[in-house]
Every structure is written in structure tokens, then in C-alpha cells.
């Protein structure tokens with residue numbers, strides 16, 4: 001299937017001469033959740049703004065649903081919902097009016113049944129007659145999503161959807177995002193919360209300094225780059241790693257009470273069996289064993305760190 005969003009060789013040089021994007025290419029598949037990860041100033045917002053037609057590119061091409069975002073701006077904009085970080089609408093307007101008005105702005109005929117569904121899906125139905133200023137911060141964020149969904153977009157961009165949001169609300173936002181995906185909407189989210197990407201994304205794109213460093217299926221990324229650690233708690237502390245174990249990649253921690261073994265999850269042999277045999281041979285008694293998988297955060301820090 002053709003990608004729903006196709007970004008090819010996109011570049012952006014701002015008037016100041018700053019190169020915010022340096023030839024970025026990225027295909028986004030219909031119905032996926034793609035997380036765009038990158039440090040501050042990486043170029044995430046610039047890229048999203050170009051796709052949404054808010055910022056002009058300096059070079060390259062973007063299509064949404066097969067239409068060019070510059071030549072066919074109306075068609076592409078109608079297909080896109082954008083959830084910005086901040087609510088800038090009238091605080092004295094009601095939830096219902098705000099969301100209905102937003103649909104009108106995109107040139108769509110009124111459809112109260114659709115607005116009702118959106119508000120119910122986002123648990124805002126009870127608040128439909130409240131003014132925005134009467135809502136909590138989390139509810140206001142959901143109003144932003146409702147606005148972006150008011151015109152039935154096929155692609156939804158969420159810019160930092162859960163920044164500054166408490167844990168419960170974050171989880172309920174993730175449910176909303178998953179439900180949207182289940183209804184066929186393609187979702188692109190930027191986030192600084194790596195656990196968010198780990199939790200809900202199907203694919204991860206890492207952008208740094210205006211360049212895409214990698215785009216990969218989340219599970220494949222975790223397997224490919226993920227390392228595991230075996231932690232062996234010892235019955236009696238060691239002063240140093242015995243010479244007979246020097247061929248293993250071992251470090252001694254916790255005042256000599258714990259051996260850490262780093263191994264590669266994708267390797268044919270992890271070496272665990274022989275390590276445990278060698279420990280027994282060396283007369284080392286074990287108290288406990290545990291393993292730890294490197295998180296997406298470890299992987300991210302490694303990739304971006306290597307570039308710097």
C-alpha cells in the first residue's frame with residue numbers, strides 16, 4: 001500500500017540561515033502510530049509544520065494521501081488533524097461550540113452526531129456546555145484533540161500530547177490514541193517521554209540536528225540494539241573478578257556483592273550457561289539472579305550520543 005504521508009529529501013533553511021532540516025526522507029504507513037523522537041531543536045516541529053502546510057520547505061517534497069502539500073494544500077490540509085501543545089481558543093466559549101466551530105473552519109458541513117461521538121470518545125460529553133476556562137488542564141488537552149478530530153482527519157499529528165500531564169491522564173490519553181488507531185487514523189506523535197514511545201508506538205523515528213538517524217519497527221529496534229544484563233548476587237563478596245572468569249565481560253559492583261554480565265540478545269549464544277558453570281567451578285555461591293533489558297531510553301541516548 002502507498003504510504004499515507006511521504007516525505008522525500010526535505011530541507012528547511014530559515015531566514016536566519018539556520019538549517020533545521022537537511023534532506024529528510026520518511027514514509028508513514030496508513031494506520032500506524034509513529035513516534036518522532038529527538039532532543040530539543042532537532043527539527044520535529046519544523047517537519048510537522050511543513051507537512052501541515054504551515055511552514056514552507058526550502059527543498060524536497062511532501063505528499064499526503066498522494067497529494068502534494070503545496071500544490072494541493074486544501075486537499076491535504078483537510079486530511080490532517082494537528083494537535084498543538086497549547087490551547088489558544090476563546091476561554092469563554094463552550095466545549096461544544098469550540099469543537100463544532102473547528103469543523104466549520106475546515107470547510108466541513110455541520111455534523112452534530114460526529115461531534116457527539118468525538119466528545120464521548122474523549123470523555124468530554126459531560127462538559128460539552130462548560131466554558132473552556134472551567135476545565136482542568138487535562139480536559140483542555142482533550143479539547144485540543146477533539147478539535148483536531150472534528151473534521152474527520154485521516155492523519156493526526158500530536159505534538160507532545162502528554163507534556164506536563166499526570167500519570168493517570170497520560171494512560172487515558174494513550175487509550176484514546178490506541179482507539180483512534182483502531183478506527184483507522186494514522187498517528188504521528190512527538191514526545192520527550194521515551195516510555196510513551198515505548199508504550200504506544202509501532203515504529204520509532206529518531207531525528208537529531210535536522211537528520212533522521214533511524215526509522216525502525218519498535219520491536220525490531222529493541223531486539224537489534226537492545227542489550228541485556230545478567231545480575232548475579234553473590235552469597236559472599238569478592239575482592240576482584242577471578243582470573244578464571246576473565247574471558248567473560250564481567251564487572252563487579254555493590255562492594256563486591258554482585259557480578260554484572262553484559263550480553264547481546266541477538267547473538268546466537270549468550271554465554272549464560274557456560275558462565276554459570278564457570279561460576280560453580282570457581283566455587284562462587286550465588287544468592288540470586290536477575291536480568292535487565294535495556295530500555296528504549298538507553299538505546300536513544302546511545303544513538304544520539306554517538307552522533308554528538
Ligand SMILES: Nc1ncnc2c1ncn2[C@@H]1O[C@H](COP(=O)(O)OP(=O)(O)OP(=O)(O)O)[C@@H](O)[C@H]1O
Nearest residue numbers: 014016018020038039040041042043044045046047
Ligand atoms: N522561525 C525560525 N527561525 C529560525 N530558526 C528557527 C525557526 N523555527 C525554528 N528554528 C530553529 O530550527 C531548529 C529546529 O526547531 P524545531 O522547533 O523544529 O525543533 P523541535 O525538534 O521541534 O524541538 P523541541 O523538542 O524543542 O520542540 C531549532 O534550532 C530552532 O531554533
